[in-house]
Amino acid sequence: PEEALVIFTPSGKRGRFPVGTPVLTAARQLGVDLDSVCGGRGICSKCQVTPQFGEFPKHGVTVTEDALSGWNAVEQRYDRIRGLREGRRLGCQAKVEGDVVIDVPPESQVHRQVVRKAADDREIVMDPATHLHFVEVAEPDMHEPSGDFDRLVRALREQWEVEEATAPLSVLAKLQPALRKGNWQVTVALWRGTEGPARVLDVWPGFHEGRIYGLAIDVGSTTIAAHLTDLRNGTVKASAGVMNPQIRFGEDLMSRVSYAMMNPGGDREMTRAVRSAIDGLAKSLAEEAGIAARDIVEMVFVCNPVMHHLLLGIDPVELGQAPFALATGSSLDLEAKELGLTEVNEAARVYVLPLIAGHVGADAAAVALAERPDQSEDLSLVVDVGTNAEILLGNRTRVLACSSPTGPAFEGAQISSGQRAAPGAIERVQIDPNTKEPRFRVIGVSLWSDQPGFAEAVAGTGVTGICGSGIIEAVAEMRMAGLLDTGGLIGSAEQTGTARCEPTGRTHSYLLHDGTANDGPRISVTQGDIRAIQLAKSALYAGARLLMDEMGVDKVDRVTLAGAFGAHISPKHAMVLGMIPDVPLDHVRSAGNAAGTGARIALCSVAARREVEALVKHIHKVETAIEPRFQEHFVAANAIPHASDPFPNLRE
Template sequence: MPSGKRGRFPVGTPVLDAARSLGVYVESVCGGRATCGRCQIEVQEGSFAKHKIVSSNAHISPKGAKEARYERIRGLAEGRRLSCSATIQGDLVVDVPQDTVINAQVVRKSAIDRIIERNPAVQLCYVEVDEPDMHKPLGDLDRLKVMLDKDWGWDNLLVSQYLIPQVQGILRKGNWAVTAAIHRDLEASRPNIIALWPGLHNEAYGIACDIGSTTIAMHLVSLLSGRIVASSGMQNPQIRFGEDLMSRVSYVMMNPEGRAQLTKSVRDAVTELTRKVCAEGGVDPNNVLDAVIVGNPIMHHLFLGIDPTELGQAPFALAVSGSVHTWASDLGLGINTGARIYMLPCIAGHVGADAAGATLSEGPHRQDRMMLLVDVGTNAEIVLGNRDRVVAASSPTGPAFEGAEISSGQRAAPGAIERVRIDPATLEPRFKIIGSDLWSDEPGFDAEAEKLGITGICGSAIIEVVAEMFLAGIISEDGVVDGTLAARTDRIRQTGRTYSYLLHAGKQEISVTQNDVRAIQLAKSALYAGIKLLMEKLGVDHVDTICLAGAFGSFIDPKYAMILGLIPDCDLSEVKAVGNAAGTGALMALLNRDYRREIETTVRRIVKIETALEPRFQQHFVNAMALPNKVDSFPHLAAAVTLPEHSPRSEDAGDEATPRRRSREERAARRNRS
């Protein structure tokens, strides 16, 4: 409940698995290890005449060791159970509490405003074919080929197998006039008749799709005009199998049917999204003739039906790294039977076709200036370079920036705090929530908040609140919450041996804890360490321009990203959000096949850096734990923002002293490299 889905399951089935098999979204960040607490459910007791069952807490397994440990450490409200640990022992009616489904994600990947010169892989060709002649016994299909050669210069044509039985009927229906869709991607490849219509047909469309681990975004585009007809996005339904990529790989490893389930899930989602954009644009899906897909390596492999297990362990071997050409019908996408699919090449085991798409879009390889391109996500992808040389790496930031490891964190959804400011004099906060244009101290906010709720902190606000706490002196550059400030404000609260900052006191208190700050420090340090490694490989001490890509990157304030030390120092005017750059790259490759050749060539010359093998990653990671950094200077940032004086604080609030903390950071660095 409240979905109303029901089914029969063997005794001993985890409630989470039952929910997944019914298509009910129950959030699980930890991959079923009973550590995140996001999969909470409640058993509804009583007789349910409609279902002819009696539901009781006696019909669910007692709390095991993992669940008891979670309850002891984190607390579990009365009546709540962790669905990953609790198993079905009898008839049950299970409720997914509303406070655990607040993360109905706001999809934030939008269309682009860019002129792309057209040279698509599909061309429509209208021809009038000679009628049959008893004295010239040439078949109908052969005479069609003759006219396509004569009128359009297409020789040595292939014909999609599904069309061969239909050719005669289509020719006669069109009174010997037809429109053929010819596909040729590579100049050296033979052209192929992939679709055929009677008479004049003047509609040909393509889709550009970015399959992200969290969000799937799609553009429907006219191949004739280049116009974006419709754009849409949806949450990746694979989330029910695991919030992050490694959780999904683990699911595949632990479940014999796991790979097939995840593949079907993502293909069904792409098909559903295709239907949606076609409906919005008033387009017949049968007129969709070409598709370009990008995604990280694990999404890439699962979409193609490839087991991603090898990507979950060193040496992170890709099954295929080059571009992929295949038929849409082989993947069951519900568009024209003859439609083709092109997938951009992957750069490395954890730097995928999405990074290739972003590289194509922003073009560091086309310019003299040193460009840093970062797609901030659970596995950040980093590209650095210019026309002389380009290097790339991935850095395991984890899901903290998406709220998964934050006590009050959540995905971007209505009611989530998305912007934060803290008065350094009073330490009082003001904030904005998704769904309202008002700040919390403005008239009318309370009424809007009453309707939307104030439900948690999303990624952009997580970065801002930690940076604002640093600017206001609430945390030191080492990230320690200053417990002495409790004498100034009741927003500083002691929680065990550490302190937290109360951001919102309401029906649901929203605080930033010491552990939250640590989680953000660990995530940003992993990203910054990866960037520093690439800068060292190129022998540069600064970058000229920074592009923040992806749905999350689009909503990060560059100033706060730099205060946090997420990115290196740069002129703030040269730091820009580039939106869904991976999707833009897919769009470019859809509308102009020359861009396919460009990115294929570029990827071959990109030098891949494996952070897990780099001995200096650990030192860069430790240095990056400080805000904004222990050793690197930020002159451009200092010119724009008054930063606190350099004064690291020992963790006198009850945490360990500095030497102990440093060793823990080193262990964290080793974990990030492994």
């Protein structure tokens, strides 16, 4: 038979095919990434391509208008009902008649690259575990009796190359009515792991127009953050964070472990609390995005070890004492049902990222997946700032990790006027070194407090408190304005020359905002606040230094600040405070919520799950809790910025 040359762009893949071959078939044979949910039946329209006509000297072909067959009845009907965009063809219907160049637009590629964030040039390649497949199932035959599900599996094998598949009862119960209603055609949500049988998560009669979604969830000690993501293209449809309700059992990890130790059944109480918060989050995110929670078919979790065990319903008592043995550190493939999560699809799958060690959790693994320090030429330090700081140091040769108990001060907790980052919270602070007068900005208002119009702009929320980034800037600015000595002691009005330094008991505090003008609270930085910040930053710095010791270096090339609020920390202030080691300021960058990003990457890509599983095996963890040098570094780091380490980059 006559053959024609088919060239696909942008991949550049090419091959010769007998005249009459459908474009989708040619694409499949060449391994071109061209989507199809209906398997070439002209129903799903995911296989759209744009044929190119004219001269293509680069490819050495001339493509004439009749290089593809004309519209057939399927395309005509599709165009009549749904409208086919100008120049587009359905790849499963258009047949090759002559040499042709065919462009596959991004929305027709399954494994297209999705830009993660505007500020970040790295991309995720979509490779989700769950896909929708349209299947035609044989009708039952009395002479060859077989179950409807068995025939569905046979159809999946023939039409989608699925070796073996299983289904939970929830799907089996829906299958028979769906098959009959859909006239022996159904759409299934099919989850495929790397090995083992595939699993049918849901079934709809006929061709299902809807989409399927996943939740990427970062369970932190203080906050649970989740992103509702479209599993087809990786788009985040809604994001939200809620307080971790376990806070009422203890502010930090160790106090929650002791709660479990002291109170019989305490671990189960905390497990119930966190699971119901996750259920609530799933429900409200689905509402916000205007989707049915049933369409959430996958969840990916990252958490620190204590949160991990409590989420899974494992008593965390072993994590409270050396040798800090985990029940398991491996990644887990589970069902949402096993975790008692009931808002999402009945058959929804759960993937839990692997942990690095007893104190270094899946959150650190997720940060590693998002930041890939193991791919960096430079020695890069990544700190994920939270109630517990996750710290990674590494380059192509070696990656080290530790976790450091900073406490919740960086999140605005344990601070006298502290609050969560929300409208009304002071987030930026400057103090004039001459007059010692402060100016500040609050979340939700774009003006500084001394600019005209500020009072009106802030009238809605008022100035309600100070959040993590605000307190970091306030303390660093106080140091730079000479209101604090290196030991962190606030001077008196006489010593500092400003009446804003007021006596408070036996110490002093600095008045940042006198609320009388707008009936708000007085906001001061107290000596206690400074101490809380010193403890937090010393823990962070000591963790980083311990890793540097282990690596045998006394400086790093780059610093990445990550964490739910890491994006808002000013690098200069972080360094003035001595939160991070000395490095040129333009080598410090913010990565936003890297653990959350890592969770999203794992949600969108099975390959990324395998990558992080391999990656954690290469990360060497350093235990801060039992390392005497940690204490030494901690004490020396109490001074602002530091008792002995030089900070040459601060001089500029």
